Amino acid sequence: MAGPLKSLKVLDFSTLLPGPYATMLLADMGAEVLRIEAPDRVDLTKVMPPFDGKFSTAFSYLTRGKDTLQLNLKKEGAADKVKELVKDYDIVVEQFRPGVMGRLGIGYETLREINPGLIYCAITGYGQTGPYKDRAGHDINYLSIAGVSSHCGRADSGPPPMGIQIADVAGGSHHAVMGILAAVIERQQTGKGQFVDISMTDAAFALNAMSGAACLAGGVEQKPEGGMLNGGSFYDYYQTSDGRWLSVGSLEPQFSARLCDALGLPEMKSQALSQKPDDQKQLKTAIQERVREKTLVEWQEIFAGQDACVEPVLTISEAAEHPQLKARGMVIEVDRGDGEMQRQSGNPIKFV
Known part of the structure; x- marks a missing residue:
């Protein structure tokens, strides 16, 4: 797509939601994104119902605007292929646990020797450091560890399972894009790339915003239905x-x-x-x-x-027909890969 990021090339090693959502946003803004897909390891979003055509709706959405290269990173010669590719790319995005890319021979230190201007973004549940860095987790766990769940929901029923993946998307994906683009600006000044370490738990903790400020600086711990904006008032x-x-x-x-x-x-x-x-x-x-x-x-x-x-x-289908969202172009049609068009959520960032 044409856009302000059309000069950037991204190698995307991520799967599931956070990394693919981040690289989709970059692609929507014009970046050239190449997905590295493991031929022997199925991305769960690819087989997660419902389906529309050949693939799941989630997979079609998250891979829009991207090209794909199948490559088994564990096979001989795969690391050499990546090293050759990275010479011509600006950004690498990966979502493995810390150290995995290094063990495959394509970690940051190796790739930066080949391309000193490389911006390498790693999105993980808990970050590259700390006692939880190798621990498994999902969105519900990150929100819990970060204190977000403690002041959501009703006082008599506890925290609800959220309808959207807050830590994955609002935390991991959006902060990854911000970090990457900040590194791009830095590289324009110095010519040097850098490692962007995104922890979804860190990002979720930062999303506490006003309730976090009240607790950390004011000593006021917000409880469910205990504040003006979480059910404690007529809001x-x-x-x-x-x-x-x-x-x-x-x-x-x-x-x-x-x-x-x-x-x-x-x-x-x-x-x-x-x-x-x-x-x-x-x-x-x-x-x-x-x-x-x-x-x-x-x-x-x-x-x-x-x-x-x-x-x-409103339901999602009702929201899609809301005149404000329609006027903003928030529902678009995209070729799903077989010539048929598929309705998808549009990019929320507008350039005028």
Whole structure:
């Protein structure tokens, strides 16, 4: 694809989600990406239902815009092939446990001797150092270790299994792209490449953001439903009469006033501004009682003309048809490899 990264070439040794998502973003922005695929080791995303055509929908999505080279890295001559390739590439992305690429004869120290400008990004669960560096893990584990899960969910039911892979994507993939592009800028100044060490647990820990700041500097440990933004205030989800959900984020005074008016609760405007738990609890109860009186569509019609930070909870298929996401080109059609077109999520980064 044409794009601002069209001068960059990426060798992608990653599988599953974090690395492939990161290199997909790079490809979307114009980078030339070559996937190194093991012919004798199946990428789980390739065989994970549902399927559309020959491959799974996840695999088709994560490999878009990339070329593929099948290469068994354990076979004689494979390392030599990689060493020859790396002479002409800017970036290597890999997702093995620490030391694996080195044992295969194509670790960072070896490849940087061939290409001093090489930017080498390793994405792992726990990073290249520390007592957990060789430990297995998945998204749910990284979020748990990083403290994220401890203040998500409801007080009486504990942390929920998230609907998206937060540590993998928001942590690993996005931070990898940021690190890689920062290294590209550094190389433009010095001509030197570097090793980018991305830990999905580190990234998830950083995602704690405001709750992390409150704990580390202020000594305030956030609990589920214990803060303004995690269920401790009227900033929450409310069930409608038809079993759907409405999101209410009307925190600022002008928004909460409009919310109370639209719900027929003008007498509760002062409670919306109160920090007292009892006031917030009473307001939440009142909002839920009112929201339950109408269907989601009815509430959408009521709040359509209201600038009150109230929106419906949509399914993915509904979101794909939302006029805002359609206007932003967030659903695209891509050739799935057999001449048939497949709908996919578009790149969220726009260049105008």
